[in-house]
Amino acid sequence: MWSDILRRGGYALLVILLVTIGVQALMALAPGSVAEVILGEAATPEAVAAMNAELGFDRPFFVQYFDWLFSALQGDLGTSPITHIPVTEAIMQRLPVTLELAVLALSIALLVAIPLAVLSATFPNSGLDRGINAVTSAFLSIPAFVAGPVLVFFFAVTMKTLPALGWTPIEEGLGPNLRGAILPALAVALTEIAAFHRVLRADLIGTLREDYVAAARAKGMTGTYVLFRHAFRPSSFSLLTISGLSLARLIGGTIIVEALFVLPGIGQLISSSIIQRDVVTVQGVVAFIAVGFVVINMLVDVGYGAIDPRVRRGPRARKAPVAAKARTTQGKAVSA
Amino acid sequence: MTAELLEVTDLHAYIGSPKGVVRAVDGVSFDLRRGEALGVVGESGSGKSVMARAIMGLMPARSDRTGEILFKGRDLLGLSRKELQEIWGPQIAMVFQDPGRSLNPVVRIERQLTEGMRRHLGISRSEANTRALDLLKEVGVPDPEQRLRAYPHELSGGMRQRVMIAVALACEPDLLIADEPTTALDVTIQRQVLDLLRRVQTERGMSLMLISHDLHVVAGRTDRTAVMYAGRLAEIGESHEVFEDPRHRYTSALLGATPSIEHARHAPLNVISGSLPSPTDPPPGCRFAPRCAAASEACDSAQPAMLGVGVDHAVACLNPTNMREGELVGR
Numbered sequence: 325m326w327s328d329i330l331r332r333g334g335y336a337l338l339v340i341l342l343v344t345i346g347v348q349a350l351m352a353l354a355p356g357s358v359a360e361v362i363l364g365e366a367a368t369p370e371a372v373a374a375m376n377a378e379l380g381f382d383r384p385f386f387v388q389y390f391d392w393l394f395s396a397l398q399g400d401l402g403t404s405p406i407t408h409i410p411v412t413e414a415i416m417q418r419l420p421v422t423l424e425l426a427v428l429a430l431s432i433a434l435l436v437a438i439p440l441a442v443l444s445a446t447f448p449n450s451g452l453d454r455g456i457n458a459v460t461s462a463f464l465s466i467p468a469f470v471a472g473p474v475l476v477f478f479f480a481v482t483m484k485t486l487p488a489l490g491w492t493p494i495e496e497g498l499g500p501n502l503r504g505a506i507l508p509a510l511a512v513a514l515t516e517i518a519a520f521h522r523v524l525r526a527d528l529i530g531t532l533r534e535d536y537v538a539a540a541r542a543k544g545m546t547g548t549y550v551l552f553r554h555a556f557r558p559s560s561f562s563l564l565t566i567s568g569l570s571l572a573r574l575i576g577g578t579i580i581v582e583a584l585f586v587l588p589g590i591g592q593l594i595s596s597s598i599i600q601r602d603v604v605t606v607q608g609v610v611a612f613i614a615v616g617f618v619v620i621n622m623l624v625d626v627g628y629g630a631i632d633p634r635v636r637r638g639p640r641a642r643k644a645p646v647a648a649k650a651r652t653t654q655g656k657a658v659s660a
Numbered sequence: 661m662t663a664e665l666l667e668v669t670d671l672h673a674y675i676g677s678p679k680g681v682v683r684a685v686d687g688v689s690f691d692l693r694r695g696e697a698l699g700v701v702g703e704s705g706s707g708k709s710v711m712a713r714a715i716m717g718l719m720p721a722r723s724d725r726t727g728e729i730l731f732k733g734r735d736l737l738g739l740s741r742k743e744l745q746e747i748w749g750p751q752i753a754m755v756f757q758d759p760g761r762s763l764n765p766v767v768r769i770e771r772q773l774t775e776g777m778r779r780h781l782g783i784s785r786s787e788a789n790t791r792a793l794d795l796l797k798e799v800g801v802p803d804p805e806q807r808l809r810a811y812p813h814e815l816s817g818g819m820r821q822r823v824m825i826a827v828a829l830a831c832e833p834d835l836l837i838a839d840e841p842t843t844a845l846d847v848t849i850q851r852q853v854l855d856l857l858r859r860v861q862t863e864r865g866m867s868l869m870l871i872s873h874d875l876h877v878v879a880g881r882t883d884r885t886a887v888m889y890a891g892r893l894a895e896i897g898e899s900h901e902v903f904e905d906p907r908h909r910y911t912s913a914l915l916g917a918t919p920s921i922e923h924a925r926h927a928p929l930n931v932i933s934g935s936l937p938s939p940t941d942p943p944p945g946c947r948f949a950p951r952c953a954a955a956s957e958a959c960d961s962a963q964p965a966m967l968g969v970g971v972d973h974a975v976a977c978l979n980p981t982n983m984r985e986g987e988l989v990g991r
């Protein structure tokens with residue numbers, strides 16, 4: 325148990341270190357510097373060098389990195405030399421927008437994909453299944469920057485039911501807030517639906533062939549009962565995995581959609597700081613996203629345990645459900 | 661009330677596959693009486709499982725059944741899914757081959773054991789739990805309270821199969837179909853589980869269809885035995901008769917060939933030479949003819965009809981072994 329926690333903690337730390345070192349290296353390699361942005365194009369090289377020295381950007385790479393790391397470990401991600409806003413504060417301002425968008429998009433995608441996958445798996449290779457496949461594949465091939473404007477045109481311009489752009493904070497009322505969030509969330513969700521539908525469909529079809537499903541039917545349980553009370557849970561591993569990945573990706577910000585709908589989210593923060601060579605903010609946001617990614621991964625692991633009791637016994641048993649799906653261990657080994 | 665609980669007449673069960681239509685069951689007729697245990701034996705691939713599932717009505721996709729399956733006088737083939745769902749559990753129940761795969765790994769024993777009772781008997785959760793405890797005791801599961809809360813992986817293979825039997829008995833079916841209930845278990849456990857099945861069958865006066873590839877196992881625990889070969893019946897009769905006086909050469913071969921749990925471990929083993937005919941394109945005559953030492957030309961041209969040989973004993977052979985004077989009466 326403890327070794328498991330240590331192992332995971334070590335893994336998480338490693339991910340965060342690698343990501344932050346990588347970002348700092350990339351920012352160092354990229355042409356231009358913060359000082360040039362602050363001082364403008366007319367600045368002399370000497371003035372730029374002096375400014376960079378003042379901000380501490382002339383120090384050796386690893387000195388800069390470890391200086392940042394020690395502050396970061398104490399919860400201080402530094403202050404942007406450009407906006408003079410502390411990075412943690414900037415993140416906390418943007419986070420509600422991105423988090424809401426991500427959760428909303430994920431919920432929409434799951435709400436649409438799950439019933440479709442259940443239908444597909446109940447009637448595999450039927451006309452219905454093929455139709456659903458065709459539609460979700462079409463969704464997959466529409467990028468968000470196309471889906472966004474189309475949705476805006478339809479709902480905001482033609483039907484005038486939803487606002488075209490902008491963000492209303494949740495404090496100003498849930499209704500207006502949701503009305504502003506729904507179109508961007510939908511634009512993001514569309515591409516997720518196809519993947520969710522596909523993995524859940526495949527897993528469900530596999531599970532429905534299992535003996536324990538036949539055994540449940542042989543008890544006279546109804547089709548719906550068997551589907552939802554027996555087949556669904558063991559079929560949801562892959563769905564949980566890719567939902568976790570999607571969520572982690574969406575928390576990192578959906579730069580295109582945020583730009584398209586003018587939403588003050590994490591994605592916007594990153595893109596503007598990169599353009600301004602704001603190393604401090606970029607580094608802080610990336611570290612934050614890496615932590616978010618690690619946390620979501622851990623939640624997914626906990627989720628596996630909730631789905632399958634065989635996983636709950638630690639890391640070595642984790643492979644059990646997958647192996648067990650293909651070829652359940654024969655009674656032989658344990659019966660004696 | 662007739663003595664026959666189940667009357668199967670000319671049952672065919674075909675399954676579509678990439679290699680063509682598999683004629684897994686191809687013209688099988690037999691009766692199963694109330695309170696009787698019928699053994700069904702045959703080597704792997706002879707169609708025992710497909711027959712069991714065909715009788716249940718749990719066929720794979722792209723399959724077709726013809727013939728007649730009268731259960732209490734009603735033809736099961738004509739019933740809708742909804743009507744079958746009322747029969748599965750309280751009328752006919754099934755125990756599957758591998759207890760490691762027939763219990764849902766993510767559902768506690770409690771629900772798997774009580775859900776059928778709650779649906780069919782309309783009883784409350786606490787009543788169902790009380791009954792579940794009694795059932796687990798009946799099938800010899802120690803610590804039933806604790807086992808109810810367990811997940812299948814926390815039980816041994818033998819315990820799981822006992823649980824599966826309890827599940828099948830839960831709604832007091834009139835017919836229990838057990839499809840090789842012990843092949844996944846080790847030898848000592850196999851015998852215990854088989855004896856358990858026979859015990860509950862006689863105690864409850866239930867009918868049992870016990871499928872196995874081991875004639876020895878079936879003979880001592882059933883009233884009658886049917887021998888299946890390549891989708892057809894080779895021989896059917898009272899178990900001790902089929903066992904002691906087999907009239908089909910396949911039955912004799914099977915008796916010699918099976919390494920039985922009833923035997924010493926290293927008993928000599930006679931393997932039947934040749935293999936099962938193609939299930940998609942079976943020979944026109946007797947399906948065992950290609951492997952039969954006594955096959956004649958007539959055997960290759962026409963399928964032999966069931967021939968009565970003695971009381972309640974029939975064999976599908978033109979030239980049965982061990983024939984006695986005046987026995988050749990077709991039926």
Ligand SMILES: Nc1ncnc2c1ncn2[C@@H]1O[C@H](COP(=O)(O)OP(=O)(O)OP(=O)(O)O)[C@@H](O)[C@H]1O
Nearest residue numbers: 675677682684703704705706707708709710720939
């Ligand atoms: N779902 C299926 N799709 C295609 N063919 C099948 C299917 N199930 C069974 N068969 C075929 O039907 C025939 C009979 O199989 P069945 O499983 O009934 O044999 P069995 O007597 O139960 O054998 P075993 O002792 O191995 O369980 C075999 O040729 C098998 O390949």
Ligand SMILES: [Mg+2]
Nearest residue numbers: 708709710840
């Ligand atoms: Mg079988």
